[in-house]
Amino acid sequence: MSTASRLPGIVTTDHVFHVPLDHAAPEGEQIEVYAREVVACGREADDLPWLLFLQGGPGGKAGRPLGRDGWLVRALDGYRVLLLDQRGTGRSTPANRQTLARHGGPREQADYLAHFRADSIVRDAELIRRRLLGEDRRWSLLGQSFGGFCTLTYLSLAPEGLREAFVTGGLAGLRSSAEDVYRSAYPRVVRKNEAHYARYPQDVAAVRRIAAYLGDSPAVLPDGGLLTVQAFQSLGMMLGRGNGSDSLHYLLEEAWIEGAAGPELSDTFLAGVHAALSFVEGPLYAVLHESIYGQRSVDPAGTAWAAERVRKEFAEFDAEAALESGAPVLFTGEMIYPWMFETDPALRPLREVAQLLAERTDWPDLYDPQRLAANEVPVMAAVYHDDMYVDTADSLETARAVRGLRTWITNEWEHDGLRVSGGKVLDRLIAMARGEV
Incomplete structure (x- = not known):
């Protein structure tokens, strides 16, 4: 009714x-x-x-x-x-x-x-x-x-x-395969990073400081999820929206607080990161994301975690190397990676399901x-x-x-x-x- x-x-x-x-x-x-x-x-x-x-x-x-x-x-x-x-x-x-x-x-x-x-x-x-x-x-x-x-x-x-x-x-x-999609996407994400750092040059140091801290000690998010360096980089999803660069900057502004043992990531920052990164309200986005490009006549071998594979072709997204060389740490964009099914509690039970979908080779043409x-x-x-x-x-x-x-x-x-x-x-x-x- x-x-x-x-x-x-x-x-x-x-x-x-x-x-x-x-x-x-x-x-x-x-x-x-x-x-x-x-x-x-x-x-x-x-x-x-x-x-x-x-x-x-x-x-x-x-x-x-x-x-x-x-x-x-x-x-x-x-x-x-x-x-x-x-x-x-x-x-x-x-x-x-x-x-x-x-x-x-x-x-x-x-x-x-x-x-x-x-x-x-x-x-x-x-x-x-x-x-x-x-x-x-x-x-x-x-x-x-x-x-x-x-x-x-x-x-x-x-x-x-x-x-x-x-x-x-x-x-x-x-007729674009999942690999094609990400091979063209990573350079666009680089440009969005460059535009963000041009607008907020102070964020270069801010992001490097957070990445270095997480490299030594990943943080725990409010839902028990794990904020690793790679997870932190995925905040770059925000950069594709009209006010995304500004929102990211304001989130970074409140990253630190002086705790009993010295500087630590603030609850305010961690709550904001959780809100931006958690898939609890939309797990299908992560589970099905690469499959939306799957067509057996285009991708006969399946999508097979294309974003993860193609990322290796773009060394500028290597946060550890950026920290060592003094370069800006770059954020990633609309990419889903297999490690997300380890760090996000809403996705962990679906880890094997996501792997099977990534291996699937019989997606009908769309x-x-x-x-x-x-x-x-x-x-x-x-x-x-x-x-x-x-x-x-x-x-x-x-x-x-x-x-x-x-x-x-x-x-x-x-x-x-x-x-x-x-x-x-x-x-x-x-x-x-x-x-x-």
Whole structure:
């Protein structure tokens, strides 16, 4: 039964759908997928076009609106929005250390999670579309980051369900292997480090001091996790967001406190690090991250911890060598490493599962280049210049490969432009779709 709620400027309605775990076996195990319908106050009864929102990730639940805020300011002018908690996230049937053990051992858990990629998410969305809108009515789609990857899969598998699509920071390389992705990512992360240290030159010494301290004595985080030098370096994930450099600097400012035995890392700093690094609220992000690039025709040997392997090609990320030479210690970015399944308590029970997924070699292809080349759905995409998370060259190559796709290339926003622009990014894409720009 649906439940409606009123918040400032909006009315929300809860929906729960039962979908097959494996869409190839529709009579088999069923899971729940939750979605929140959002409409502007006073327009509840209007026959508005639907806009499905696919969140970034993988493993990220849809945002929880507090009212008519963020990109909803623009979207609710003309749409009824559906915020989807992709399978395994939020109020959908959860997939985490607490629930996965019910499915058997690591092998059974890995087989279960193999059904949580973009192809399954798209098939969930199509089932939901038919139930909510009817067989013949199409909806619009907004895909942020990984949601943009899912949009390309949607255009490959079921374009008949879409009337138009908007993508923000999510045009994946159609034929890029996981190795390709990280080989192009590490140099972008270097540039983000250089920009951060240029803005906050005092952080060079601050980061070196913390790294040296952790090299001698890893710190314990509030949840019992271990803050090693490599874990500290992974705070660089923050550098791909609009205010990420500033947030990182302010975190570093409060790193030290004078304890009974001398200087030590402060509880304030360790709590901030824990909030930035813990996967307790989104373990699927870590477990499935490299698998979102897995396609057997591109990666026949599997993803096999590509970020870890490729990192060895970039000596500038070696913190120990940097400390010895006097060079700045560089942060890493959106990379998942096997050691994270040792240091993070939320991931430790999933260590063997993650290893099995990394070894998997039979990932179905996610994109159909021929179908994309014949695409008839209008697609508008924001491509953020030098996006730390998604390679601009890959995005532009994909844009050329998808018939009818128009791009807006901008350096005004970072990867989180949709969330922080107050609707401006979405407004631009909608104006492009309407022929206004």
